[in-house]
Amino acid sequence: MPLLVFLLKRLGWMLLTLWVVYTVSFFLMRSVPGGPFDSEKQIPEPIRRNIEARYRFDRPLIEQYGRHLWDTLHLDFGPSYKLEDYTVNEILAEGFPVSASLGIFALTFALTLGMTAGVVSAVRRQSVFDFSFMALATLGVAVPNFVLASLSVVLFVFVLGWLPAAGWGSLQQIVLPALCLAAPFAGYIARLTRTGMLEVLNQDYIRTAYAKGLSQRRVVLRHALRGAVLPVVSYLGPATAGILTGSLVLERIFFLPGMGSHFIEAALQRDYTLAMGTVLVYTLLLFTMNTLVDLAYCIVDPRVRLEQQA
């Protein structure tokens, strides 16, 4: 029962958030100078009027807002102003899976690399592993992903020749962008895991476990990791958000046809409907991810109750 109440409450908040985001974006976009039909070449006045009439630009702003909101409620984001052969729904449907694949790989890399490095560093404290992993982690957090991307293209594509430079359509092509996207999160997760592990390893129950004669592997993986993973779980929410929105620049550099590239182009070209569609999808995703993480947290940590989370 508390679960249902929790979910319903979250749903209510989500709808409210979406509406606020919608409204703010709508009026912000239209208050920025320039419009979707501007170009260096002037369009004759009557033609411009026809174009504007087709997209309801000739109506008062509040009417545009109302009508577009109505369509949006029916999950119809309208035609794209710039990619004229497509509707926003079609563009999102094509772009989302690309960003999702990239995000899934990046998150997987971030978790496996980060947690492995964190556990090894904590167990072999003050060793060469510890120092080098933590140095790498700091670098990963500190270096912006587009710098990392350029460097890794030079290294893996032109020096070593292992991976293709850019594009979308095969597993090799996803490795570089996913690694670059994952790097800062892997670094952060490594540090979180290491701190968590160190704290847990000093606890009495770990000493007890060792005293029982359990092997180190069993103690670390079975008993210690459980406690150490809690901060990582709570970090997953912001990490997912960061990975989703952090792919904007990488999608451009690695020529990936994902949501991020649509979002940048839409914002720059004043493609209002497409920009709105991507903003709403991002909002929805972030909200869903945060809710899932909160749920997971309750399951993993018995001290946390759903009521508190809601």
Next chain:
Amino acid sequence: MPPWIRRVFPYAVLASGLAAVAWAAFFGTLPPADFTFSNGDEVQTVDPAKATGQPENRVLNGLFEGLLTNMPTTDQPDEQRLVPMEPQPAVAESLPEISEDGRVYTFKLRPSARWSENNGLGGRPVTADDFVWSWRRTLHPDTASKYAYQLSTYLENADKYNTGLVEEGDRVEVELADRPDPIQPFPRGTIVRGTLRRIVRPPAPAADPAETLEQRETQWRRRWTYVVEIKPVLPDAGQGGRVETHESPVDWAAEGNLRAFSQDPEQAEQPGAEFGSLGAIQPCVHVLLDFGQVGVRAEDERTLIVTLRNRTPYFNSLAAFYTLFPVHRECVEKYGTPRWTKPENIVSNGPFQLQFRRIRDRIRMVKNPHYWNADQVALNVIDVLAVKSHTTGLSMYLEGQLDWASNVPKLMIPELLPRDDFITAPALITYFYRVNVTRPPLDNVLVRRALNLAIDKRQICERVTKAGERPASSLVPPGMAGYEAALCGQFDIAEARRLLAEAGYPGGRGLPKVEILYNTDDNHRAIAEVIGQMWKEHLGIDVELKNVEWGNYLDRQRELDYSVSRAGWIGDYPDPNTFLDMFVTGGGQNQTGWSHPGYDALIAQAAAEPDPEQRMRQLHEAERILMDELPILPIYYYVSINMVKPYVRGFSANILDTHPLHILRLDGNAASASLPAEAASPSEPASPAEPPSSFVPAVPAETDTP
């Protein structure tokens, strides 16, 4: 939380994680293309009536074909390593016959030109009616074509049809409000034709502060009542099977019936009693000039007659431009816009057809077996990549993922310049600064001349742009046959200082700060910095750089909210007029506030001048005025930059930066495409001895210069 959930949870998370990774790792396989190139950006549309840019140009010339097409006239490059390009027969079997006064063009269509087949549509010949219908579609107000002016400026009466303005006494076509789909302009509702007798305008509505003037005007027009004398339909109409004649021709000489129409009959006013009883006002969608009045008609299936408003020496180039390409009527009417452009629906008539599109990834084109010259088309599968980042494009090219990169990052140019596969050619593009002549002290011509003389353009080309651009002393770039440009003053510091002193600002004293406006771009910034430095150093002027983003930049320029603003212009067709007619008084692209009656008169005279040499002299005189008055400061002429793998044949450098895809061939077999150049075997010349008369646009039309 029940304990079992806690126990199952880690496994559930692991399982769903693995499932997600498995899903993400699944990629369909895509057979490789014969030829892959970067197109610079995603194309906005593949509808010829709506497209506006250079990326669209490259794709549309593969998919469609116009009456004429720009083709190299020889394989032999001239001393500048350029190959001349000229409009040559495509769907038309020969160059058009032109009447004595230069206004009537008769095109004979090739009987073998046919449409592609898709989903049971197409496969039939391309007829003159296809062109009439397509041009009408482009001009129709509901199509809202941004490039409709490529037709409406030149075709007789086309601008009237395009803008939807009618006057009493005009022959009009009235479209009744019975369209099958109100949002789709085609297929249209029932059309009746007649002579417009009277427009009854209700009193104009009072000003409402919530509405703009345009909104009020649009609302007001909807309530106008049109009294039209509807003419009887000719008895044998609809026969003969010609597409265009489905819309019954009428007997203009006969007596007709008076009827009243309005877009909004409920709000409209009944016309007065002098017309007798008209009955109820009928709802209509449009009252437009009768298309029969517009200067294009199909004499028969294979003869297209085009009547121009004025003599237009460059009309052949326009006939090769994509806005004038035909589209397949049945396809457009069946699926509507934009659904007809989907790969599963589209019917086209070019050397290639659309196989699939992935947004901001690629467009795949495959050879069109119905193309009249399909035997000569060597490439079977072409991938057009929407690579936006020049750096990424260059990486992909160097790594072998691309056969042709249509641009490179500026910073890499000095390093790439010595390479054999790095091809630059002068382009019909000028980089210049607009000067706002309404803003003191720039309203003083002496100040403008001083500013021009103080710019060392050679240094900009050698130190900043570096790709072989040439310093500009005129608006019209070199390369226009028969035209000699009028030049402005060259770099001369002493003279610049003297002029500035003469203007009343000796040593720059008393001169207000000058602001240089540019849109976000490294190249624009670098140039603005250098020019600002030169003005400061040589003239003692305080210069401020103003960097704004694209939309803002366009707004400010349009509203004359700047002092000096960066600009670029790509010639629409290889004729000086495309540059010079920008600066007539009140012209849409003028945007400097400059106005000169002598200049306007010369441009108008040149438009009507029958003698080509005299016409060029008039244009030269006009440019003379422009270069004396300097509402613009020319900086440099662009070069086009391409990198093409050595095994690609048929790719020629030319001033139009137009590269017909259907004459490209690859040395050796397709496998050699990925081998380094040395491995490719020498082969026959690029284009067949007799160039197939087809394709490619004359006209690079993108103005949003990088």
